[in-house]
Amino acid sequence: MKANMSENMLSNKDLLPLQPEERNWKAVNFASIWMGCIHNIPTYATVGGLISIGLSPWQVLGIIAVASLVLYAALALNGHAGAKYGVPFPVLIRSSFGIYGANIPALLRGFVAIMWFGIQAFAGSTAINILLLNLWGGWKDIGGDWNLFGLHLSGLLSFIFFWGIHLLVLHHGMDSIKKFEVWAGPLVYLVFGGMVWWAVDIAGGLGPIYSQPGKFHTFGEWIWPFLAGVTGIIGIWATLILNIPDFTRFAASQKEQIRGQFYGLPGTFVLFAFASITVTSGSQAAFGKPLWDVVDILDHFDNPYIIALSVITLCIAAVSVNVAANIVSPAYDLANFLPKYINFKRGSYITAILALFTFPWKLMENEASVFSFLGTIGGMLGPVAGVMIADYFVIRKCRLNVEELYSVNGRYMYYKGYNYRAFAAVALGAFISLIGAYLPALKPIYDISWFSGVILAFGTYIVLMRIHPPSAVQTQTAEYTAGGSL
Template sequence: MSIEKIKQPAAGLTNKDLLPLEQEQRTWKAVNFASIWMGCIHNIPTYATVGGLIAIGLSPWQVLAIIITASLILFGALALNGHAGAKYGLPFPVIIRASYGVYGANIPALLRGFVAIMWLGIQTFAGSTALHILLLNVWPGWGSLGGDWNVLGLHASGLLSFVFFWAIHLLVLNHGMESIKKFEVWAGPLVYLVFGGMVWWAVDIAGGLGPIYSQPGKFHSFAETFWPFAAGVTGIIGIWATLILNIPDFTRFAKTQKEQIKGQFYGLPGTFALFAFASITVTSGSQVAFGEPIWDVVDILTRFDNPYVIALSVITLCIATISVNVAANIVSPAYDLANVWPKYINFRRGSYLTAVLALFTIPWKLMESATSVYAFLGLIGGMLGPVAGVMMADYFIIRKRQLFIDELYSETGRYTYYKGYNYRAFLATFLGALISLIGMYVPVLAGLYDISWFVGVLISFLSYITLMRLHPPYPAAVPVPYAVNVDK
């Protein structure tokens, strides 16, 4: 496939970064995809989530089973939704033009981008608190820098830590996706050093793995365990539901379809199981050491006396935070913003704009009421599961994995629908979001919310297929002279 074959793309629908990649540009192998997930999974919020599952009464073995189940489902969803990216070399906001329309695609893309920018700010602030601890150990007077001066409640030392940590992200983005690829290759494995050391500490302090993994949970029968187990699986998937959408932004660089599938398999189930083992072991070890299970890995680090241990751990955690931020919270908004204003924004400009917008989220104020922030982001994120359902229904069932590349960049082709919008996709998304989230407000339907991602994907998947068949769009019947049919 050659980008020159695209005939007269509309100026408002394309730029260099939105065009399909040439084969020689697709250089990512399995190790690159595996390293992306190694870097993404090993982060502070995921650690807290795993620890939280133990806190609600699940046994270590039950939590491990939840992680393995969720990671296998995640792998399936990512491999499926990443298929079009690897086959056609297209990014996420271009692929969803096939289902939502050439202009309608901007709405779910911007929604995905908004969630990512919010999380970028929150994750950057979380990482900067770890950096702040390191600086306090190196220079005890760091905390009193600037006296009482503050910006919206954040003191000078905290603000400088935040801005410095934020600026490191810009260095990683210096050479676009190629620099991200190189960074993730070594950043992901490096995180194992810290968590490996913490596991050794936890096993030592607890007197072995036996006391940790012999702890019983409070749920014993199948009936008692099913809903907490299902909710735990949904919660883990929910953390990565956004990346399920924009995984084509990465798989478009895959050398072959097999490389992205193998890489995601190596990087997800196995890596996630190891991370869960580490999180469970450290959380339980902290209970033995400090008398209570500590979910926050940064809080655990503050309780160590050895400055070298703290320094190594903090540096590695900062690298892990940058790794997940770049992959999950910068790449997608960069493409999403470029899709809306392709004439003015390319991938690099979109990356920098994303980083700047994250500053204006004022994350330290958001974190003052973290519960409401997470609930708000969870509500928006709950709407993105149905988008994944629509994408997969359109690509695998309606299109049979065949996309007409020319028309993804045309204002008059089959993906234009009505004035650039496909009402069927939006109606299916709305139905999926409504039914999956209604349990938040209707107690009798709370069970649906506990498994909201599954409900949202299934409802939107079936609704979209039904609507497309009951009222098929007219342009779909018009023959088109050129279509790419490449399956690797």
């Protein structure tokens, strides 16, 4: 079967189902991915933003705990098919959106990832720039007044250097990513633990930090900000929920991906929130004002050793999240779009090159607009997850015909390669969940846009598949089981 699938224009070596001997990721590999992903500069700022709108430290910890459990459930559910069949996200999504239709949500997901890759890379490069300035004061004067769209030569060189580190990690494909994440995650924890120690010492203990009251006191006052905070946190990782099969396809068993994501996500995220709140409060005690950007905190230190260790850690964290969340997906998505010409490694390099041309330092001149734009696209992708989960668990009952995922003559061809039901469900889910941004009366729905989008798309897709089912769904049988031979 595998030989037959490799002969058509819908596959290449990286898109084909993995054989049992190629599925060797254990729980520790999935846990380490999340340990590395959670610790990044934009997420740190998001946690700080929750405090700044008036939520207490304990309420923020509650938001993170709830959001991480919802994330875990969504990731484990959407990762099930990858672990069972060994195929990546852009191939799995063919079962719901159609053989050709799958390219649309996959490329949209890839576009968001490329934008975030540039933003994360630039954020990491600013930390490197701070280190170089502390080592050599003349670094900022390199190139004189020359600049590229407002970025001086010193900043540009820092950005290019940090960008190049990603290419080294990608040298051996997914295997090198697996090895990198195993040691990157624990190292990040070690250094953030040191920053927490500093913050607790400078603030005079945890009591002054966590006794701070919020401005929302009654249930009616804090429930909507709380739910909006949960939605915002999930929104950051909504895109990774879609392409988690790109990772779970390497799982040694279903149990390994489920256990690994549980070990790496809920506890990790709560610890991260605890560290973020504590370090920020420590910055207020040390510098007279709360600093929600960890790079700004580094800029206030004058010990080059502390700065060097912290910068290295932040860079490792930024590379970790960029590789896992913003390179793997577009690499597979581009390979799925042009499988004859692009494999996973080429897709990775193309992703990195395209990220250069997003000129992230220009984008970050108006952070609110950029994050709002990316958040809107993320809101459009939330309903895609609803369709994927509905199709796999309700319509297919966890049974897929893997060979026909690579065929233009199979059940997933629908009408000319597109399943209108999936697109209609996503359109409705995205429209209703995002319209609140423009209609004040529906603002509460917008505040919980990820939930409303996923639930609406989930229900709509099932209804459309029931009232107008494709003929293939009515006669579908399981022709491939987990662990079976291809």
